[in-house]
Amino acid sequence: MYPEERALVAGSVGSRVATFSTGRDCARRAFAELGHPPAAVLSGAQKEPVWPPGLIGSITHCRSYLAAVVAPAAAVPVLGIDAEPHEALKPGLIAVIASPAEKDHLAALPPGVHWDRLLFCVKECVYKAWSPRTGRWLDFNEAEVRFSPGTSSFTARVTAAGSPTTGFAGDWAIVDEIVLAAVTRLN
Secondary structure: OOHHHHHHOOOOOHHHHHHHHHHHHHHHHHHHHOOOOOOOOEEOOOOOEEOOOOEEEEEEEEOOEEEEEEEEOOOOOOOEEEEEEOOOOOOOHHHHHOOHHHHHHHHOOOOOOOHHHHHHHHHHHHHHHHHHHHOOOOOHHHEEEEEOOOOOEEEEEEOOOOOOOOEEEEEEEEEOOEEEEEEEEEO
């Protein structure tokens, strides 16, 4: 880690330092793939990664999985990724993250996917794509997600006041019992 990155996790528990450090290492590997020089990835006011000028990106982690994705800002309008274990959410959490319409939508989807966990994962991606554009927090109830039956795509309509966009779109997959999702398009 760069000294200024190390300062951001000073006093943190070892697992937090390891996750933070590995995420930054993944980001620098992505920089290298783009031909961009190594650089510190600092944190913004809401602890979000602050990318070097001209780049956008996202970092995610869950048990046994950590990744970073980076792209030229001129090539990709938005970018947000998340990974979650492919298992049901804790009881009661769906009531916090899903609107009544979303609950109905999830109930109508085919079995075999923990749709509640995927909804949480997608909303995290939406937040990671939205926040750098606004500098503001996005509540779970300010984005409504719809999965496209028979595909691995989704859309998210943003209802937050003053939002610079009405929505996002992206794709999802389940790999080795990890739910992965990415927002890569404006909708």
